[in-house]
Amino acid sequence: MKVKKLEDGVYQLDVKGYVCPHPQLYTMKTLQKLKSGDVLEVLFDNPSSEESITALCDKEGHEIIEKRSDGGTFVYRIKKA
Amino acid sequence: MGNKILQNAQYKLKEERMNMADDADRRRKFWAFSVVGIMLIISLWYYRVNPIYMYIIAYAWFGFAYGILLQWGRFCFASAWRDLFAIGVTRMFVGIMVAMGVFSVIMAVLAANQLSTFHPGPLGIHELVGGLIFGLGMVLAGGCASGTLYKTGEGNGTSMLALLAISFSQAIFVDAQGWFDKLLRGYIFPQPKFTLAEKFFGKGLSLGEYFIANSIINTIIPTLIFLSLAYWFVARKGIVRRIIEKKAATLPADGGDVKLGLKDELYGFWQMITASKRTTLAGILIGIIAGIHVMAMQSLRDKFGIENFGQALVKLGFVEEVSRRGTVFDPGYWYITTQEAQVGAWVLEKFGWNMKDNIYFGVMNGIPEPWHNPALLMSIGIILGAAAIALLNKEFKFKAPTKELAVWGILGGTLMGLGARIALGCNIGAFYIRVAGGDPGGWLFFLGMGGGALASVKFLNWWTERQLKEEDFDIDIEIE
Numbered sequence: 001m002k003v004k005k006l007e008d009g010v011y012q013l014d015v016k017g018y019v020c021p022h023p024q025l026y027t028m029k030t031l032q033k034l035k036s037g038d039v040l041e042v043l044f045d046n047p048s049s050e051e052s053i054t055a056l057c058d059k060e061g062h063e064i065i066e067k068r069s070d071g072g073t074f075v076y077r078i079k080k081a
Numbered sequence: 082m083g084n085k086i087l088q089n090a091q092y093k094l095k096e097e098r099m100n101m102a103d104d105a106d107r108r109r110k111f112w113a114f115s116v117v118g119i120m121l122i123i124s125l126w127y128y129r130v131n132p133i134y135m136y137i138i139a140y141a142w143f144g145f146a147y148g149i150l151l152q153w154g155r156f157c158f159a160s161a162w163r164d165l166f167a168i169g170v171t172r173m174f175v176g177i178m179v180a181m182g183v184f185s186v187i188m189a190v191l192a193a194n195q196l197s198t199f200h201p202g203p204l205g206i207h208e209l210v211g212g213l214i215f216g217l218g219m220v221l222a223g224g225c226a227s228g229t230l231y232k233t234g235e236g237n238g239t240s241m242l243a244l245l246a247i248s249f250s251q252a253i254f255v256d257a258q259g260w261f262d263k264l265l266r267g268y269i270f271p272q273p274k275f276t277l278a279e280k281f282f283g284k285g286l287s288l289g290e291y292f293i294a295n296s297i298i299n300t301i302i303p304t305l306i307f308l309s310l311a312y313w314f315v316a317r318k319g320i321v322r323r324i325i326e327k328k329a330a331t332l333p334a335d336g337g338d339v340k341l342g343l344k345d346e347l348y349g350f351w352q353m354i355t356a357s358k359r360t361t362l363a364g365i366l367i368g369i370i371a372g373i374h375v376m377a378m379q380s381l382r383d384k385f386g387i388e389n390f391g392q393a394l395v396k397l398g399f400v401e402e403v404s405r406r407g408t409v410f411d412p413g414y415w416y417i418t419t420q421e422a423q424v425g426a427w428v429l430e431k432f433g434w435n436m437k438d439n440i441y442f443g444v445m446n447g448i449p450e451p452w453h454n455p456a457l458l459m460s461i462g463i464i465l466g467a468a469a470i471a472l473l474n475k476e477f478k479f480k481a482p483t484k485e486l487a488v489w490g491i492l493g494g495t496l497m498g499l500g501a502r503i504a505l506g507c508n509i510g511a512f513y514i515r516v517a518g519g520d521p522g523g524w525l526f527f528l529g530m531g532g533g534a535l536a537s538v539k540f541l542n543w544w545t546e547r548q549l550k551e552e553d554f555d556i557d558i559e560i561e
Binding site: 001003018019020021026028029030046047052054055058060069070072 | 102105152155157159160163164167168169170171172173220223224228232235236237239240316318319322323356357359360471475476477478480481483486490538541542545546548549
């Protein structure tokens with residue numbers, strides 16, 4: 001698991017290789033540490049985390065501004081509410 | 082000039098990348114259809130050897146259907162409790178309740194028409210204890226018993242380790258020192274076995290009696306209670322916030338309070354049910370397939386004049402493979418863990434262990450060769466179905482486990498194996514099938530599973546918090 005700052009207000013969480021519940025748990029915990037309006041880019045390759053992360057954002061009011069997937073790897077960009 | 086050369090080079094690079102992506106796509110599709118093709122060829126070959134093998138091939142194809150639906154719907158019973166506790170998401174909790182409600186109605190119809198293969202299990206505290214141990218394990222391993230199978234089909238190495246751990250922990254537990262025999266004889270077997278319909282109305286019942294007792298009272302009412310609790314304590318906050326935002330936008334500028342009535346709460350409840358359409362639809366389809374599966378197995382039993390596939394194996398001369406009662410594990414419905422225990426026992430026998438000197442294998446389930454094992458073909462079908470759909474949807478990826486995940490996978494799988502044996506089943510055999518079949522014992526397993534999941538979530542919360550502290554991104558910033 002790696003978290004890094006890409007630029008001001010934009011962070012990246014790399015949880016590739018992790019299985020449930022780690023990707024959604026790290027996503028929730030990292031978002032809690034960010035400021036409102038910050039963007040978190042989450043990289044993961046556990047397909048079932050896709051639905052859970054979407055449901056988490058929906059519940060908390062965060063906006064998923066971009067969803068990409070290729071060859072089993074998913075990239076979600078989430079704007080914190 | 083220089084710019085043009087650079088542009089051309091960039092264009093060629095882009096084209097090459099697109100071609101590579103197309104090739105990868107074609108390869109994935111080829112493998113997906115190959116999986117289906119191989120299953121078809123093997124099915125025909127089984128039929129050619131002896132038409133009675135259609136009985137076990139039916140298990141394989143129902144497994145294939147479960148695998149597709151589980152992977153497509155990301156349908157994992159572990160995440161029902163876990164995501165509820167860990168991240169406050171009700172998606173999968175809703176999914177399994179919907180799947181169970183649908184299945185219970187079909188089961189009532191089948192029972193009334195003598196087309197059900199379901200038998201209730203012993204009702205006792207072992208369900209709660211087994212569920213608790215199983216729940217601890219499923220959160221650590223990252224998937225329940227059925228989830229572990231479909232994730233194996235996605236190429237998930239941690240799930241493969243968990244699968245091995247489930248298989249061997251069960252096999253060793255039921256054989257070691259005669260503990261499990263003592264538990265079976267001394268406590269589990271003497272417990273009462275009944276469905277609510279039998280308890281309330283006796284034998285030879287009508288559809289209405291099965292429906293009221295098994296479907297409405299044993300399944301749908303508890304399901305609605307659990308869903309209402311999940312709505313009130315977990316989902317409501319987010320949903321109500323959105324309702325208030327919507328209502329506030331329509332209020333006059335001078336304000337006024339937004340009031341919520343019963344209609345809003347019912348609307349909110351419905352929002353929770355339909356929040357993940359994919360999961361809810363998968364739940365409905367799984368319920369329907371599980372029902373058709375029960376009916377198909379009973380019809381095949383009638384067609385071949387058998388009550389258990391062990392009878393067919395004995396007729397074919399494979400006497401060594403069946404139990405002392407002449408049976409093998411042949412549930413007639415969706416089941417996961419016993420066939421995995423049989424694989425563990427089959428391997429251990431190759432290393433010289435005597436695995437038949439116990440009740441579980443020796444008297445009840447036998448240890449058939451894997452290619453004669455009805456329920457095992459279903460599990461292989463689940464893995465292949467999940468692999469095929471994951472390949473088609475570009476979601477298949479082999480993921481070798483890290484050391485950390487390997488520890489969680491093996492530990493979680495071992496706990497799931499122990500829990501499943503104590504409870505006489507997993508999230509499917511001890512919960513899903515039992516509850517929908519009208520056996521109240523399934524709810525004890527579900528509650529135990531919730532308690533175990535809560536404890537494991539608390540542990541993983543502590544663990545992930547600790548890991549994040551080591552990755553303190555406010556201090557150790559790496560700018561690209």
